[in-house]
Each structure stands twice: as C-alpha cells, then as structure tokens.
Amino acid sequence: MALDSSKTTGFKYVGTRPDRPDGFDKVTGRAKFGADATAPGMLFAAIKRSPHAHARILRIDTTKALAMEGVKAVVTRADFATGLTGENWNILENVMAGDTALYDGHAVAAVAATSALSARDAMKAIEVEYEILPHVTDVDKAMEPGAPVIRTGAADASVPEGLHPNVVRYHESGHGDVEAGFAEADLVIEDHFVTEATHQGYIEPHACLGTLGADGKGELWCCTQGHWNVQKVCAALLGLETSQLRVTASEIGGGFGGKTTVFIEPVALALSRKANRPVKLVMTRAEVFKASGPTSSTSMDVRIGMKTDGTITAAEGVFRLQGGAFPGAPMEFTAMCAFAPYDLKHVRQVGYDVLTNRPKQAAYRAPGSPMAAFAVESVIDELCKKLDLDPIDTRLKNASHEGTRASFGPKWPRIGLVETLEAAKAHPHYTAPLAPGQGRGISCGFWFNHGGETSVSLAMSEDGSAQIMVGTPDIGGSRASMALMAAEVLGIPYENIRCTIADTASLGYNEISHGSRVTYASGLATIKAAEAAVEELCARAAAKWGIPEDAVYWEDGCAKPSGPNAGDFEPLPIAEITATMGATGGPINGHFEATPEGAGVSFATHIVDAEVDRETGSTKVVRYTVVQDAGKAVHPTYVEGQFQGGAAQGIGWALNEEYIYGEDGRLQNAGFLDYRIPVASDLPMIDTVIVEVPNPGHPFGVRGVGETSICPPLAAIANAVSAAAGVRMRQLPMRPSRILEALDSAADG
Amino acid sequence: MVDVALWSGLRPLVGGRDSVTVEGGTVGEILTALRRDHPALGPTLDAGVSVVVDGRVIAASLTEPVHPDSEVVLMMRLKGG
Numbered sequence: 001m002a003l004d005s006s007k008t009t010g011f012k013y014v015g016t017r018p019d020r021p022d023g024f025d026k027v028t029g030r031a032k033f034g035a036d037a038t039a040p041g042m043l044f045a046a047i048k049r050s051p052h053a054h055a056r057i058l059r060i061d062t063t064k065a066l067a068m069e070g071v072k073a074v075v076t077r078a079d080f081a082t083g084l085t086g087e088n089w090n091i092l093e094n095v096m097a098g099d100t101a102l103y104d105g106h107a108v109a110a111v112a113a114t115s116a117l118s119a120r121d122a123m124k125a126i127e128v129e130y131e132i133l134p135h136v137t138d139v140d141k142a143m144e145p146g147a148p149v150i151r152t153g154a155a156d157a158s159v160p161e162g163l164h165p166n167v168v169r170y171h172e173s174g175h176g177d178v179e180a181g182f183a184e185a186d187l188v189i190e191d192h193f194v195t196e197a198t199h200q201g202y203i204e205p206h207a208c209l210g211t212l213g214a215d216g217k218g219e220l221w222c223c224t225q226g227h228w229n230v231q232k233v234c235a236a237l238l239g240l241e242t243s244q245l246r247v248t249a250s251e252i253g254g255g256f257g258g259k260t261t262v263f264i265e266p267v268a269l270a271l272s273r274k275a276n277r278p279v280k281l282v283m284t285r286a287e288v289f290k291a292s293g294p295t296s297s298t299s300m301d302v303r304i305g306m307k308t309d310g311t312i313t314a315a316e317g318v319f320r321l322q323g324g325a326f327p328g329a330p331m332e333f334t335a336m337c338a339f340a341p342y343d344l345k346h347v348r349q350v351g352y353d354v355l356t357n358r359p360k361q362a363a364y365r366a367p368g369s370p371m372a373a374f375a376v377e378s379v380i381d382e383l384c385k386k387l388d389l390d391p392i393d394t395r396l397k398n399a400s401h402e403g404t405r406a407s408f409g410p411k412w413p414r415i416g417l418v419e420t421l422e423a424a425k426a427h428p429h430y431t432a433p434l435a436p437g438q439g440r441g442i443s444c445g446f447w448f449n450h451g452g453e454t455s456v457s458l459a460m461s462e463d464g465s466a467q468i469m470v471g472t473p474d475i476g477g478s479r480a481s482m483a484l485m486a487a488e489v490l491g492i493p494y495e496n497i498r499c500t501i502a503d504t505a506s507l508g509y510n511e512i513s514h515g516s517r518v519t520y521a522s523g524l525a526t527i528k529a530a531e532a533a534v535e536e537l538c539a540r541a542a543a544k545w546g547i548p549e550d551a552v553y554w555e556d557g558c559a560k561p562s563g564p565n566a567g568d569f570e571p572l573p574i575a576e577i578t579a580t581m582g583a584t585g586g587p588i589n590g591h592f593e594a595t596p597e598g599a600g601v602s603f604a605t606h607i608v609d610a611e612v613d614r615e616t617g618s619t620k621v622v623r624y625t626v627v628q629d630a631g632k633a634v635h636p637t638y639v640e641g642q643f644q645g646g647a648a649q650g651i652g653w654a655l656n657e658e659y660i661y662g663e664d665g666r667l668q669n670a671g672f673l674d675y676r677i678p679v680a681s682d683l684p685m686i687d688t689v690i691v692e693v694p695n696p697g698h699p700f701g702v703r704g705v706g707e708t709s710i711c712p713p714l715a716a717i718a719n720a721v722s723a724a725a726g727v728r729m730r731q732l733p734m735r736p737s738r739i740l741e742a743l744d745s746a747a748d749g
Numbered sequence: 750m751v752d753v754a755l756w757s758g759l760r761p762l763v764g765g766r767d768s769v770t771v772e773g774g775t776v777g778e779i780l781t782a783l784r785r786d787h788p789a790l791g792p793t794l795d796a797g798v799s800v801v802v803d804g805r806v807i808a809a810s811l812t813e814p815v816h817p818d819s820e821v822v823l824m825m826r827l828k829g830g
Contacts, residue, residue, distance in 0.1 A: 157792035158758060171825065172758035175767075200830075257830020332825040348757070363830030409754055409822035413804035450827050451808060514830055597807045697805065707830055 008632065008694040008701045013487040017637045018494045021479050022251070031251045034207030034223030039278035042209070043072055044116040045271050046123035047264070047281075048109040049291060050101030053135035053357040053665025054148065057099055057108060061127040065111055068125060070118035073275035076109045080270060081239040088236045090326045094360045095237065095266050101130065102150065102325035103357045104666040105290025112271040112279045135357040135665035139322035140299045142166045142356045150325050150355040166355040171332040173408050174316075174348035181314025181346030185305025189382050193375040194731040195714070196658035197297040197322075199289060200364050201649070201677045204253025206292060207282040210268035212238070214276065218245040218269055223252050225259040225473055226512025231504045237266040238273070245269075248503040249473045256475075256649070257363030258293050260512050289670035293362020294659055296321040296329040300375040302338075306383045310394040314346035315339050315407075319372060322354045323361035329353040330361075330368035333448075337711070338372035339407035340446040341417055341603060342398045347407045357665050363514060365646060366447040366707035370653065370714045374732065377443040377715030382728060391442040391719075392425045392605075400603075416629030416693030417444065417603035423689050424605040429625040434609060438622060439723025441608045445711025449704035450515025451596040455508030456525035458486065458533055460588040464557075464575030466490060466533070468526055469502040471510025472518045476706050477638030481519045482526045484634050485700065489530035491557030492574060508593050516704020519634060520599050520695070525592040527699050532590030540584050541572045598697015602704060604628035606647065606712040610720035614743060617736030619721055621651055625687040631695040631703030643709045644686040650713020652678040654721075658733050751779060751815055754822040762789035776800045777811025779821065797826035 025031035062074040077096045084092055097108045109126050113119040134148040141147055142164070149165045158170045182188050208222035218240065224230050227247040235242040252259065268281040283292070299320040305313040317338045323329025331351030339347050384391045399421060400406065402414050421444070424430060434440060457469045468482050479499040487494045511517070538552040541559030545552075551566035552559050558571035581588045609623040626643040633639040656676040660668040669675045694701025714732060722729045725739060727746040754768045763769050771786055773779035779800065783790050800807045801822040807813045808827050815821060 156796060170758060171756070173756035175757075260830065330828075336825070363828065365830045367828070367830050408824060409756060410801040410806075410824075411804055411820060448806060448827050453809065515828060595809045597805060597810050597813060599806065599808075601806075 006699040011488060013484045013494055014632065014634050014700055015636065016484065017635060018480065020477060021483065021499065022474070033204055033253055034250045035282045037209040037221040037250070037280070039209060039211065042278045042280050043112040043114060043271070043275055044119045045110055045112045045268055045279050045281040046119040047107045047267060047287070048123050048126045048128065050097065050104065050106040050108055052101055052130055052132055053104050053137065054133040054150070055101045055130035056133060057097060057101060057128060058131055059129040060109055062109065064127065065122040065125040068118065068122045070114035071111060071122045072114065072277060073112045073271050074109060074126065075267065075270045075274060079274065080237055080266065084236065088233065091233055091262065092237045094326060095263060103359050105287065105359060107267070107291065110267045110271060112275050137356050137358055137661040137665050139297055139320050139354050139356060142322060142354050143320065143352070150357060154327060154355065167352050168327040168355055169331065169353035171335050171351035173335060175405065176346030178314045178316045178346045178348045182305040184313040186308045187383060187386055188303060188305040189379050190301065190303035191379055191730060193300045193302065193378065195298045195371045195374060196732060197294045197358065198364070198653050198657040198659070199294045199675065200254070200256035200258035201652070202254025202256060202258055205283040205285060205288045206259070206264050208265045208268050209278060209280045210265065210272045211278040212269045212273040214273070216240050216244050220245060220247045220265060220269060221250060222247065222265050223250045223259060225252065225255040225475055225514060227473065228471060228504055228509050229260070229512050230262055230265055233262050234266050234269055238269055246503055246505040249501055252473055252475055256365050257367060257514060260363050260514050261293060263292055285672065286670040289675065290667055291359055293360055295364045296323050296361045296368070298334070298371045300371065302375040302379050304379045304383060306387060308387055310387070310389045310397045312342055312344060312398045315342070315344055316348045317372070317376065318350045320352045320354060321368065322356040322358065324358040325355055326360040327353055328361060333368035334372040336408040337369035337446050338376050341395070341400055341444040342407070343400050343404040344407055349407065365649070365710040369445065369447055369711045370650065373443055373445045373711050374714035374718060377712070378718055378728070378730070381441065381719040392421055392430065395444055396421050414693060414696060415601060415603060416691050419691045419693055420603055420605040420627045420629055423691055424607055424625070424627045427607065427625055427627065427689060429607050429623060429687065437724060438609055438611045439720045441610070441716045441719025441723060443606050443712035443715035443719060445604045445708055446601065447516065447708040447711055448601050449520065449599040450517040451521045451599045452511035452515065452517050453509050453595050454521040454525045455510055455593045456522060456529045457507055457591040458526070458529040458589060460533055460578045460581065462578050462581065464492065464573070464578045465496040466492065468497060468499040469507050470499060470522045470526065471502055471507045472513040472522045473501055475513050476518070476642055477635060478518045478522060480638060481523060481634040485523050485526050486530045489527055489534060490574065491555065516706040517599065520698055520702050520704050521596045523634065523702055524596050524698055525594065528592035529590040532592065533588055536588045537574060537577050540577050540581065540588070543584065544572070545569050598695070600631050600695025600697055600703035602629045602631070602708045604708045604712050606716040608716040608720040610717060610724050612721060612724040612739060617739035619655055619734060619739060621684055621717065624684050625689065626709060627689040627691060628705065628708055629691040629693050629703060630705045631698065632692055632701035633690045634700070634702060636690060639690055639705050640688040642705045643688040646709025647686045647713050648678055648683055650710050651683060651717060654714045654717040654732055654734060656733050656735055751817060751819060751821055753779060753783065756823060759790065759793060759823070763787050773815060775811060775815060776802065776807050776813045779815055780811070799824045799826050
C-alpha cells in the first residue's frame with residue numbers, strides 16, 4: 001500500500017475544535033503540577049541567596065543551621081560536580097555560586113529539613129561572609145570603559161579586540177553596501193531605543209521533588225518544558241550516569257521559554273543524595289523573579305533609508321543585549337530577526353552580548369525578536385508618517401517573499417508575510433474610525449521556528465482505540481493536536497485517542513518544547529508513527545484475506561481491498577483487526593524517531609488601537625487584531641489562544657512590565673504587586689485571523705505558532721501610543737510616568 | 750565543491766571573503782571541510798551553527814544532502830522559547 005499522508009486540504013479531523021483533553025483535570029483540580037507531588041519521608045528545602053549584586057564569598061558557615069531540629073542536610077557548591085566546562089559550567093555556576101555571587105538572589109547554599117518552616121529558619125541561620133564588589137546592571141554602562149568586570153576571559157572568539165571584557169559575544173551579518181543605500185534614500189531616520197528586562201510571568205513557580213540515592217540512581221518530578229534536558233544537565237551537574245536518573249514532567253502552569261533550563265532541580269537532588277530522603281523544593285514568587293531567567297534588556301540603534309515611494313533603500317541596526325552574568329543573551333536572533341520581513345538590497349545588523357550583575361536570562365517566546373521589531377517597526381512607522389505613506393502598503397512594497405534574500409543570508413522558501421499583510425489590510429479593523437485621543441499602530445514580526453530531536457510511540461488497544469506517547473511537555477495544547485493528527489491518519493475519532501507525555505525512561509530522547517517545534521516536530525513524528533501502525537493494520541487485513549499487502553489500503557478507519565482485482569472483501573474496521581492482534585502477529589504499534597529539519601518560519605502582522613490619557617499618562621489598548629501564518633491550524637482554538645496570549649504578554653511588556661534595579665544593584669519589584677502583568681480588565685477582546693500558507697516540510701503543512709505572536713506587539717502598541725500621544729515613544733515600558741515625560745518634552749519643543 | 754556563504758562577522762577569519770568553497774556532499778562533510786580548510790572558523794563551529802541549504806534551516810542533522818548547486822549559508826544555531 002502507498003503510505004503518504006501529506007495533504008493540505010480535505011481533512012476530516014485536523015482543523016476541527018474538539019474539547020481539550022486536559023480540561024477536565026484542570027478545572028477539577030485533578031491535574032498534578034510541580035508542587036503537587038509528595039513522597040513518604042519527604043523533606044522540604046530552602047535556598048540561601050545573596051543579598052548583594054556582586055560579592056566575593058569569603059566564608060559559608062553552616063554549623064548553626066545543621067544543629068537545628070529537623071535539619072537533615074545542607075549543600076554548597078562543594079556538593080556538585082567539578083571539572084565542568086562550557087554551558088554546563090555556566091548552568092552550575094548559576095544554580096549554585098562558586099567563589100563569587102554574581103547577582104541579587106544568586107544561590108549560595110541550600111538546606112533540607114522536615115518541614116518548610118524548619119528549612120526556612122535553617123536557611124536564615126546559614127552564615128555567609130561577603131566582600132562586596134562593584135556592580136553594574138545596565139547594558140550600556142556595562143560596556144563603558146571602567147565598568148566593573150564581571151568575569152575575565154568570558155569573551156569568545158567572535159568579539160573584536162578593544163571591547164570591554166563584559167562584551168562576551170559579537171554578531172554581524174548583512175549584505176550590500178549600506179552607505180550607498182542610504183545615499184539613494186530621500187529620507188533617512190536614525191533613532192535610539194531601549195527596552196527593559198521582563199519576566200515570562202508564568203503563574204506556576206518552579207517546583208520539583210527529587211530522590212537520589214548513594215547508588216547514583218534517582219527520580220525527579222518537576223515542572224519543565226524539557227525533561228530530557230533536565231535529565232542530561234542534572235546528571236552532568238551531579239556526576240551521574242544520565243540513564244540512572246528518571247525524570248517525569250508535571251503538568252505545567254506556563255513556561256514561555258522560562259522553563260527550558262534548570263534552576264532548583266540539581267539542588268533538590270544534591271540535598272536528597274546527602275540526606276538520603278526525597279526532597280521537595282518550590283520557589284517563592286520573589287525567587288522566581290530574582291533567580292529564574294527573565295529576558296534581556298536592550299539598547300538599540302536603528303537607521304533606515306526610504307524613497308518617497310516607500311522603497312527601503314538601506315537598513316542598519318546595532319543591538320546591545322544584557323543577559324545577566326552569563327553569556328547567552330540572544331543578540332544574534334535580535335539581529336537576524338530585525339529586518340527579516342523586508343527585501344533589502346543593503347542591510348547590516350550587529351549584536352553585542354553583554355554581561356551584567358543580573359540573573360542569567362532565559363528564553364521568552366521568540367527570544368530577542370520582539371525587541372528588534374520594536375526598534376525597526378518604529379522607524380518604519382516614523383518614515384511612513386513623514387513621507388505620508390500607508391503603513392501596510394509600504395510594508396507590502398518591501399515585503400520578503402519566496403525567492404528574495406533574507407537579511408541574514410539565505411533565500412526565502414515559501415513564506416506567508418504578504419498574505420498576513422493583505423489579510424490585515426482587508427480586515428475591518430484597519431479602516432475603522434478612531435475616537436479622539438486614540439491612535440493606530442501596525443507592525444510585522446518574524447520568528448524562525450525549529451525542528452529538533454523527536455521520538456513518538458503509538459500503541460493500538462484491543463478495542464481499536466490508540467494511545468500516543470510523546471516527549472514534549474504540553475505547553476500549548478499539543479496533546480489535542482497530536483490526537484487530531486493521529487485521528488486523521490488512523491481514521492478513528494479524536495476521542496478514541498489519548499496522548500500522554502512520557503517520562504525519560506519510557507521513550508527515546510526528545511528535545512525541549514521550545515522553538516515553536518512541538519506541533520511541527522512531534523506532530524510529524526505522530527503522523528509517521530500512526531502511518532507505521534496503519535501499515536501493520538493493512539498487513540493483518542491482507543493476511544486475513546490472503547492477498548498481497550500492497551493490495552490493501554486504509555480509509556476511514558478500515559482496511560479495504562484496493563480494487564476489484566484485489567478481491568471482493570467487506571471493509572475491515574480497525575477494532576476487528578486489533579481485537580485479534582494478539583493471535584495474528586502480536587501487538588500493533590508504531591513509532592518514529594528523527595530530527596525533522598523542515599520547520600517553516602512564520603510571520604505575523606498586528607493592528608492595535610490605543611488611547612492615551614494626557615492628564616495621567618495612562619494608556620489603554622482598545623482594539624487589537626492578530627494576523628499570523630500558521631501553515632495549518634490543527635486545532636484552531638488553540639492557535640487563536642496562542643495568538644491572543646502573545647498579544648496579551650506583549651501588551652504587558654509594552655506598557656507596564658519591567659525589572660527595576662536600585663542603585664545598590666538589587667531588584668526592587670520582585671512580586672506581582674510591583675511587577676504589573678496585565679489582568680483581564682487591561683485587555684480588549686483580541687481578534688485573530690489565521691492565515692494558512694502550508695509549510696512544505698510538514699505532512700499537513702504545519703508551521704509553529706507559539707512564538708511569532710509576541711514579535712509584533714511591542715512595536716504595534718508603541719506605534720499606536722505614539723500616534724495617540726503625538727510623540728514618538730522610544731523606551732519600554734510606556735508606563736504613565738514615561739508618557740507624561742514624553743508629552744512634557746514634546747510640549748517644551 | 751560547494752560555496753558556503755558566511756555571515757559578515759566571520760569574514761575577517763577567512764581573509765575578508767563573504768563565502769568559501771569546500772568539498773562535501775552532506776552538511777556534516779561541509780562542516781568537516783570548513784574546519785579543516787579554515788581552522789580560524791573552528792571556535793565558531795564548536796559554539797554551534799545552523800546550515801541553511803536551499804532555504805531549509807538544518808539545525809542539527811549532519812546527514813542532510815548538499816548538492817554542488819545548492820545555496821548554502823552558515824547561520825548561528827537556532828533555539829527558541
């Protein structure tokens with residue numbers, strides 16, 4: 001039989017909106033999150049953290065803590081592996097400080113006790129003597145001559161000579177001759193932009209329960225976007241054999257990239273190894289802010305030249321990102337995404353990765369891209385205003401499309417930017433009248449999306465239902481999407497399929513749920529695993545009918561003879577085949593393992609209306625429309641949710657959210673009371689338009705959708721607010737005080 | 750032989766050229782040839798790169814085929830949130 005499920009139309013299950021499989025568990029409280037696990041004899045842990053932004057650790061005295069009632073173990077850096085290099089060393093240094101505390105909140109010791117209260121009291125009894133060192137938390141100041149050096153020798157080979165040692169990585173890309181391009185322009189605008197660090201704001205704090213014996217065998221339950229990565233990193237940090245540590249991912253209360261690494265899991269395991277008891281460790285909200293992985297803050301300069309007809313003649317951007325006290329700020333993605341939406345003859349983008357005394361940044365949905373869009377799309381908006389051009393027509397005139405060269409090098413394959421711009425232009429929102437005091441903003445955004453190592457297993461049950469085991473934690477509705485794609489191939493109802501997130505001992509390796517890869521890569525693997533099962537189902541039917549296997553095909557959940565010559569047999573339903581599978585050759589399963597390399601990039605266009613109160617500086621987003629290319633929306637409700645979620649987080653990032661550091665280098669607002677994420681009353685209904693330009697690298701045309709939706713909001717909102725206020729907003733967040741300053745500054749001329 | 754385009758930050762490491770020509774029929778062979786013929790690129794390759802072949806971003810697979818007329822572009826390694 002021919003088995004090729006590639007199709008982009010004529011779906012029966014894909015594209016429908018069935019109930020989510022985890023809904024009942026989540027609304028009844030049955031779902032188990034990170035902090036919900038318990039074990040007999042379990043201890044509770046607390047982490048001692050540095051109160052200083054930068055300090056040498058002279059002495060740690062645990063004597064008093066260990067003498068307290070109920071205390072079973074204390075760990076410091078001496079309880080972890082030695083001799084690590086590269087990123088494993090960076091992660092260990094972040095998980096537990098070595099000889100220097102590098103930021104406010106950096107872990108220096110941890111304690112396990114028989115109650116959470118005892119653990120907290122014992123943590124306070126740990127004495128640490130510091131020598132306070134000079135600190136720097138601002139990206140521009142960290143690059144200045146004379147800035148405190150956070151770590152000598154951290155720069156890699158990419159960094160040109162002469163830069164401050166805090167610059168640890170450098171990126172430059174582009175093509176053409178930008179100066180020649182600017183000379184062709186009728187108008188050139190250059191501007192400086194700043195964004196503050198923000199947090200992903202996931203509602204569930206990091207939490208885990210670890211058990212590790214003296215025999216080197218362990219079990220770990222944790223809230224993560226990637227438990228194989230947790231297994232690998234924890235094993236390295238603790239000197240274990242990877243396969244001896246079994247990691248199970250809990251339900252996850254939000255991740256958005258912030259749960260793609262480890263912070264507390266190795267600590268719980270180290271304490272367990274020392275105490276020989278299970279250890280539970282749950283971050284407080286303040287710890288989440290201080291010691292997990294927020295975004296980078298940025299300082300950016302963008303210059304764009306344009307002709308009076310809207311043609312962009314040249315573009316140049318310099319993007320400086322601080323990523324805390326460790327290399328890794330995603331400046332290369334900021335640079336590469338910055339001008340990706342546009343077909344440019346002359347373009348140059350430069351990125352700097354800069355160390356500061358802040359926590360180690362982590363991914364946050366399309367890491368680095370939203371800030372780039374803020375700077376670039378603001379300048380394009382200003383050019384359109386000055387040249388009296390329509391913002392969508394101008395973007396269409398310059399839009400990247402199949403065959404044009406991307407700003408970062410290669411020629412584009414089939415992409416859907418033009419389709420999102422055309423859909424935005426056709427949307428009633430774009431031409432709706434604005435009320436006094438309101439302004440409208442437009443922005444495009446881009447993200448790459450990713451494939452990655454993937455394993456999926458599918459098993460048929462005797463009653464003809466199926467179970468799928470995937471290894472990518474469900475952070476955006478992937479269990480529903482997997483079941484829909486399997487239903488499409490197997491030809492059985494969605495409700496007859498259960499998708500489970502397997503632990504690390506039950507399935508082959510899976511890369512993290514990141515890079516918008518899950519519906520693409522695990523989905524592709526699910527389709528292939530289902531095809532393998534169908535092949536075997538057809539073989540069993542062929543054997544029963546006594547005809548060749550290639551004379552059988554699969555349709556609507558039944559094996560059928562391929563034509564009159566194959567024989568006259570009634571269709572054989574799946575349940576009749578599986579009912580006897582034990583006696584006809586054994587269990588019927590399918591599995592697929594690969595590193596799919598056909599991920600499809602995606603673009604989005606957002607339209608925003610904002611209203612500014614000129615007396616208070618308060619801003620309200622009054623209307624919002626997201627238009628994005630999904631390739632194929634497997635479960636449209638979840639796709640719309642991803643679109644809306646990206647817009648909602650972008651509204652927070654643009655208007656209110658920021659890490660605020662004092663002169664002492666300490667974080668001033670480590671809690672949701674002072675770090676203001678948007679609540680329902682801050683948000684309008686967010687309209688969505690799903691564009692479907694199929695990705696040829698996926699059997700059903702799927703592109704990732706989880707990240708691109710946060711790329712345009714900062715710029716689209718800034719453009720709307722700038723239009724409403726009548727003054728260009730160049731710094732995020734656009735909190736009321738900043739709006740008032742901008743209005744005063746404009747009034748002063 | 751395949752032309753491999755380099756991002757501009759790498760060009761000083763290969764005498765200012767915007768691309769280099771190496772032998773190889775797969776992504777893995779091309780990376781090996783780059784490392785052998787242009788040792789200055791070694792640290793960058795060690796840090797991790799993606800290879801774009803005819804518009805497809807190859808993030809990990811060394812066995813992906815590359816043809817003499819393929820458009821091959823080095824890119825910094827992708828990750829995401």
